[in-house]
Amino acid sequence: MADNAAIQEAGRKTMLRCENLTRIYSEGPQDITVLENLELEVRAGERVAVVGSSGSGKTTLLNLLGGLDRPSRGRVRVADQDLSVLGEAALGRFRNRHIGFVYQFHHLLAELTAVENAALPLIVRGQSRREAKERARGILAKVGMQARSEHKPGELSGGERQRVAIARALVTDPSVMLMDEPTGNLDQHTAASILALMDELASTTACAFVIVTHDMGLAAHQDRVLRLDAGRLTPA
Incomplete structure (x- = not known):
């Protein structure tokens, strides 16, 4: 996690920017425009919620922001990097x-413990297992999961699994956190605890948050x- 001075310095920075973002899908002879000339800017520590009806393009937007899909036109910049100029390996x-990505369903690997799941992005990067697990334990402690770090997903509650998923997303100290219905699969009490955790993360990390949700609360x-709506973002 970044220290307070780094957070204050980063708070002046734009972590995520979209310019003229357009995504068009072809279905047979017909082109379907899902997003059109969309503009978005999110600064470090800022939390932006995106709402909209089913089929409005929220998931498409999240995939474009995370570099999981390529725009038809326009560009996405994360931490001053234009994603469109990166090849697949570099991306x-x-x-x-x-x-960092957090989904409605945690997507944890059932055979791995909480600390092993949280450490996975660092291991994929090539960091040693010892160092990766040490870092993961520190992040799990910050999300209230230190005592459950050696448990596998099947031994954890829904809220605990989501906390592990958040720790996995945070372990790389990301510039941007993308969250797709992060409380959508949780009961009200557990969702409230995840919401409180998100409040704390926004004040103690230097990343920008984009949260796609149907939950107006x-x-x-x-x-x-x-x-x-209609491929464009407007204040709700």
Whole structure:
């Protein structure tokens, strides 16, 4: 995690920027425009919620922001890096270092313990298992999972599994955190605990948060709420 001085310095920086972002899919003879000339800027420590009806393009937007999909036009910049100029291998390395993903379903590996799951991005990067697990334990402690670090996902509650997924996303100290319905699969009490954790992370890390959700309560808790409709973002 960044120290307070680094966070204050980073707070002046734009971590994520979209310029004229457009995504068009071809279905037979027909082109379907999902996103059109979309603009977005998110600064370090800022939390932006994106809401919209099913099929409005929220998942497409998240995939473009994370470099999992390529735009038809326009560009995405993360930490001053234009993703469009990176080849697939370079993009994968950049994602590993700068972009954290948290989904509605935790996608933890059942055969690995919490600490092994959290350490996985660092191991993929080539860091030694000992160093990766040491870093992962520190992050698990910050999300309240230190005592459960040696448990496998099947031995954890839904909220605990989501905390491990958040730790896995944070272990690389990302510039941007992308969250797709992070509380959508949780009961109200557990969702509230994840919300409190997100509040703490926003104040103690130097990354920018983009949260896609149908939950207006979760959205209203963020710094800004944007609505995705007809391929464009507008204040909600």
